[in-house]
Amino acid sequence: MLKIEDLRVNYGGIEAVKGISFEVPEGEIVTLIGANGAGKSTTLRTIAGLVKPASGRITFQGEEITGLSPDRIVSKGITLVPEGRHVFPDLTVLENLKIGAYLRRDSIEEDLNKVYNLFPRLKERSWQAAGTLSGGEQQMLAVGRALMSRPRVMMMDEPSLGLAPLVVKGIFDIIKEVNRQGVTILLIEQNANMALHTANTAYVLETGRLIMSGAGKELLANEDVKKAYLG
């Protein structure tokens, strides 16, 4: 569904992504794991249109989307839940959700109900400023906001970052639930253990290159992966 071919990206004067190729099949959960600075975030930011690649091709459902502006990418059905959540702190929870549907012209009532069903906490707090939510609730809001654009693919950048272990488990349950409802997921994580348990397919990224791939469960059992990323 989403296909990356020989992608190279320069970021801050260095080549952060050095020619990677991978595929995200429809309906799956795919994860990229790797250490800090491996180029995971840069890859997602390039797909989302925030960063222009130096070379390579990104295609979505057979259509080339390399270098399109972020609003065009969103309108194609690809959304990114950014690292650190980045909810709009002064906007209410409801406004944050509405702004997730910014490009849509049709009615959003149904999606709003869907998000509220997924996250009843958000409904209770819909009139609260998003900045007053806890970290876990902000992550729920960031996911809900992304879902409001009716994405086909949801990319997530470090959703577990800075959250308590119990909350992290909740977030991963939600990722699986969103996936069950038909949204393809591309996930990057430092919490490799959680990510590999959740993902159908996983890729290991090291200093800008893909060094390994396989089914999530397969990599969990791999000795090298164990040593390097699972502690």
Add this chain to the structure above:
Amino acid sequence: MQYAVSILLSGVSLGGQYALIAIGYTMVYGILRLINFAHGDVFMVAGLIMVYLSAALPLPVAAPLMIILTVALGFLIERAAYKPLRSAPRMSVMISAIGVSYLLQNTATYVTGGLPQMYPSLPFLSENITILGTSTKWVTIVTPFLVVALVVVLTQLINHTKVGMAMRAVAKDFETSQLMGIKINSVISVTFIIGSLLAAVGSMLYFTNYSSIVPLSGTLPGLRAFVAAVFGGIGSIPGAVVGAFLIGICESIIKGSPWSIFSDAFTFALLIVILVVKPTGLFGEKATDKV
């Protein structure tokens, strides 16, 4: 009593005119973290456009056309001088703004030949009225009401429309706004359009009180409005309005006193005091910088 009424009336009216300029400063700062030094000059150019248009066209045509041209000018300045510097350091954009300011002043000098231009007398606004024994122009009475009405409309726009929501989002976080599908350049353009529109209306009210207009006519009102925006807390629209009314009233009181020559000194001394004592102003957001 009569004296106090006249001081207060002119102060409130002046404050309203400053408010219309100050909103432009504060909105642009809110979204770009840029002090748009050219804003006072856009205000002056709006006055000059009115001078030339009213010489050729009837007023009901000239006034709206002046507003449209001023809006176009504000839009073009942003596209030509600020947009290409979107990812440049903030200081570069500020220098560009200073450059635009001089460009507008010098172009105005070239076009007018440096001669003061007679501002047209506007029907109704320029006519006299007597209130509580004080004779004044209608514009003095109309200004505060018009300002309050415009601010109410603007607040509704910002708090209750989609583009307003996008403006609030972009002001907080460029990148996440882009991820929502917001075209930040369009939102920034809208901000400049609103700022220029209010400056155009403000220039009509302001210059009606003066007989003529020169290329530097925008500088001092612009700076005073800037002080008002800082006083109210730059980035905050209610702050800019309250600050502008306070500065207008203070200026009017001082101008009516034996120390009238110090009125601008007072305004700028106030700026220094605010920056030292409470840099966030009356309603300013906390001094967290955008990361």
